[in-house]
Amino acid sequence: MSETADRVKKIVVEHLGVEADKVTEQASFIDDLGADSLDIVELVMAFEEEFGVEIPDDAAEKITTVQDAITYIDEHKS
């Protein structure tokens, strides 16, 4: 597992208060992990802070699974 994936999953576990083993790459924040739209906003803010990346709204809308987040961050982090 990549370092990014580890850190993303840790943030998701902390923010959504879900079991770590439920946070798979395929897991959908809303459908599988019980997030609401406000949770997504918070997760995006946390990712931006953790990785020093800017995630604009149109990109954030496309991040629906854990893997989406990992991919976006890996492609954009400096």
Added chain:
Amino acid sequence: MFDLTGMTALVTGASGGIGSAIARGLAAQGARLAVSGSNADKLEAFRASLGGDHLALPCDLSDAAGVDALVPQAVAALGRLDILVNNAGVTRDNLAMRMKDEEWDQVIRVNLEAAFRLIRAAAKPMMKARFGRVVSITSVVGQTGNPGQANYAASKAGLVGMSKALAQELASRNITVNCVAPGFIRSAMTDGLPEAQKAALTQRIPAGDLGTGDDIAAAVVYLASREAGYVTGQTLHVNGGMAMI
């Protein structure tokens, strides 16, 4: 009760009549303040008169970029932001048929749009902290209307609807969003009115007198307090009974 020790607050329009009373009220309960206003000299004089460790952040609320920078400035200076009071407001009264586009735009921009921009910016640190109190000063006129104030009444009614929407968005994060609606409040403006007009005004008020800035400040302190955590999306009318809504 209503102890604000350890909390921080940003108050717009703080050097004005009602705004200064609100700032003094919050400071008296222990909050550390960032006071904002458009006149830097007047604002600094007011900040100095507060004593304590408060700061002044001058801002022109009709300038979107300046407004967007205000909350980050306050958070950087205060370390956190627990309370946002949208108090600043302007009037550009005119009969609708004579109202110029600029008169409409200016009032909506300062009274409504700036409040939205500030709440949007404040929601971030408040969501992170899982705590926030937003209080916007609206007006009885937002509910009753007033001839010559189509722009002002629209901006003040707009604050109420906006606050209800934001209250629903943010309630799960322990952030409350409420309004305080003053009636007729004693100010430099009302002091200048002729006696006959003042008498006509007070006749409409069951309490028999105009209100004071301190009456408004007390309502704001309550809604800003930890104890008011279960009150959200509400408008607290402080008007001596002149309109019961």
